[in-house]
Amino acid sequence: MNATRGHRQQRIADLIRRQAITSQHELRKLLRQDGIRVTQAMLSRDLREIGAVKSPRGYRFAEQPPPTPEDLARSVRTYLLSLMRGEGLVVVRTRPGHSHSLALEIYKREIGQGNIDTTGLLWTTSN
Numbered sequence: 001m002n003a004t005r006g007h008r009q010q011r012i013a014d015l016i017r018r019q020a021i022t023s024q025h026e027l028r029k030l031l032r033q034d035g036i037r038v039t040q041a042m043l044s045r046d047l048r049e050i051g052a053v054k055s056p057r058g059y060r061f062a063e064q065p066p067p068t069p070e071d072l073a074r075s076v077r078t079y080l081l082s083l084m085r086g087e088g089l090v091v092v093r094t095r096p097g098h099s100h101s102l103a104l105e106i107y108k109r110e111i112g113q114g115n116i117d118t119t120g121l122l123w124t125t126s127n
Helices: 003-016 025-035 039-051 069-079 099-109
Strands: 052-055 058-061 079-088 089-092 114-117 122-127
Touching: 003 025, 003 039, 003 052, 003 058, 003 099, 025 039, 039 052, 069 079, 069 099, 089 099
Parallel strands: none
Antiparallel strands: 052 058, 079 089, 089 122, 114 122
16 A cells, blocks of 8 residues: 555554554554555654654654644645535645645644544534
8 A cells, every 4th residue: 555644644643642662663564564565764754744752662742832823824825725614514625645734733723523534634523
């Protein structure tokens, strides 16, 4: 499987949250079981980009400063192409490969309640 960077990084984050992973070798093995093949260089870059750091107990997420309104505004200006709202559904169109980046900014703020599918950034809402 040739996963997009956003999908791969989301899967890495999910694995780190669910279990103790003590090495990149172990993480690569888990990703391979999911059909995602990565090089060591790709994995190092992904870990750095998602804010994962190695600790004595395994990988964890570094503390991040609270997001600012400017972070979301910058992401919207950079990535958003269009937005359509329907009954209980928001469809956000982004530049190719950037839905994950915009979804991350939305997640950071816990905007509304719902689910975000970052394969194309489809946001289902409870309203």
